Amino acid sequence: xSNKPNINVKVQQPQKQQIKLGFSAGNVKLKIAVMxxxxxxxxxxxxxxxxxxxxxxxxxxxxxxxxxxxxxxPKLLGLAGSxxxxxxxxxxxxxxxxxxxxxVVSIDFLLPSExxxxxxxxxxxxxxxxxxxxxxxxxxxxVMMIDLPPGTGDAPLTIAQALxxxxxxxxxxxxxxxxxxxxxxxxxxxxxKVKVPVIGVIENMCCxxxxxxxxxxxxxxxxxxxxxxxxxxxxxxxxxxxxPRISEANNAGVPFLLKYPDIEASRKLMTVIDxxxxxxxxxxxxxxxxxxxxxxxxxxxxxxxxEEDK
Ligand SMILES: Nc1ncnc2c1ncn2[C@@H]1O[C@H](COP(=O)(O)OP(=O)(O)OP(=O)(O)O)[C@@H](O)[C@H]1O
Numbered sequence: 001x002s003n004k005p006n007i008n009v010k011v012q013q014p015q016k017q018q019i020k021l022g023f024s025a026g027n028v029k030l031k032i033a034v035m036x037x038x039x040x041x042x043x044x045x046x047x048x049x050x051x052x053x054x055x056x057x058x059x060x061x062x063x064x065x066x067x068x069x070x071x072x073x074p075k076l077l078g079l080a081g082s083x084x085x086x087x088x089x090x091x092x093x094x095x096x097x098x099x100x101x102x103x104v105v106s107i108d109f110l111l112p113s114e115x116x117x118x119x120x121x122x123x124x125x126x127x128x129x130x131x132x133x134x135x136x137x138x139x140x141x142x143v144m145m146i147d148l149p150p151g152t153g154d155a156p157l158t159i160a161q162a163l164x165x166x167x168x169x170x171x172x173x174x175x176x177x178x179x180x181x182x183x184x185x186x187x188x189x190x191x192x193k194v195k196v197p198v199i200g201v202i203e204n205m206c207c208x209x210x211x212x213x214x215x216x217x218x219x220x221x222x223x224x225x226x227x228x229x230x231x232x233x234x235x236x237x238x239x240x241x242x243x244p245r246i247s248e249a250n251n252a253g254v255p256f257l258l259k260y261p262d263i264e265a266s267r268k269l270m271t272v273i274d275x276x277x278x279x280x281x282x283x284x285x286x287x288x289x290x291x292x293x294x295x296x297x298x299x300x301x302x303x304x305x306x307e308e309d310k
Pocket of ligand 1 (some may be wrong): 038039045067070149150242243250
C-alpha cells in the first residue's frame with residue numbers, strides 16, 4: 001500500500017477538450033520531447049541536463065517524466081523520495097520543485113518504493129499522462145522537457161499520441177552503438193510519424209573524457225551522429241562525452257552541470273542550450289516563428305526532405 005500522501009491521479013474520465021485547454025492554459029512556450037531509438041543511451045540524463053541548462057540561463061523550466069515504465073528524472077534532479085501533492089480545492093496536482101526551481105512531475109513520485117514496477121496498460125498510461133499535463137499547476141513556463149519512454153514501440157507511441165499536436169518538437173538522443181545502424185533513423189521516422197518535428201540529434205557517450213588529464217578519446221571510433229543527422233536532414237545539436245564524474249554526480253543526486261560546470265560535458269551541453277535558445281528566440285520572447293518560416297529563399301521550395309524539422 002502506498003504511503004505517499006494525498007495523491008490522486010484520476011484516470012477515470014479523460015476529456016480531450018479539457019486536456020488540450022489545460023495544457024495550453026499553462027502558457028508553456030517550448031515543449032520539447034526527448035526520445036531515443038533504444039534504451040540506455042542516456043535519454044533521461046540528457047533530458048535532466050537540458051532542463052538544468054535552460055534554468056542556468058535564467059529560463060523557467062518544467063520536466064514531465066513520461067518515461068512511465070522507467071522513471072529516473074527525480075533521481076537525476078536530486079528529488080528521489082519527494083512527493084506530488086493534490087490540491088483538491090483547485091483540482092490541481094502540485095509539482096515537486098527541484099534545483100533552480102525546476103518543476104517536476106513523475107510517476108516515480110507515486111510509487112510506493114524505488115523498486116516498484118509500473119504495470120499499467122497503455123490506456124491507463126496515456127490517461128495518467130493527460131492528467132499530468134492538464135491537471136498540473138505548471139504555472140508559466142519557458143520550457144517543458146518531456147522524457148519519453150525509450151524505443152519506438154507501444155509505450156512511446158501511446159504517450160506521443162497523447163501529446164500529439166502539442167509539442168514544439170523532439171530531440172533524439174543517440175549513442176555510438178546505434179548511430180552506425182538504423183536506430184537513429186528509426187527514431188527520427190517515429191517522431192515524424194507521430195507528427196512531432198525533429199529539432200535535432202544529440203550523440204551521448206560519443207567519446208571518453210579522462211578526468212585526470214581532461215583529454216578526450218574517441219574509444220568507439222569516429223562519432224557518426226553528425227553524418228546520420230545530416231543524412232536524415234535534421235540538425236546535429238552536439239555530442240556529450242562519457243565521463244565518470246557524470247555518473248558520480250548522478251549517484252549523489254546532484255546534476256553534473258551544477259557539480260562540475262567546467263568539465264567538457266558541461267561545456268558541450270551549454271553549447272547545445274545556447275544554440276537552442278538562439279533557434280527558438282522568437283518563441284521564448286513570445287513571438288511566433290511560423291510567419292518567419294514561411295519566408296522561403298528562392299529555390300528553397302524545390303528542396304526535398306523534411307523542412308519542417310529544420
Ligand atoms: N555521458 C555520460 N557519462 C557518464 N555516464 C552516463 C552518461 N550518459 C548516461 N550515463 C549513465 O548511463 C546510465 C543510463 O542513462 P539514462 O538512464 O539517462 O539512460 P536512458 O536512455 O534514459 O535509459 P532508459 O530510457 O532505457 O531508461 C545512467 O546510469 C547514467 O548516469
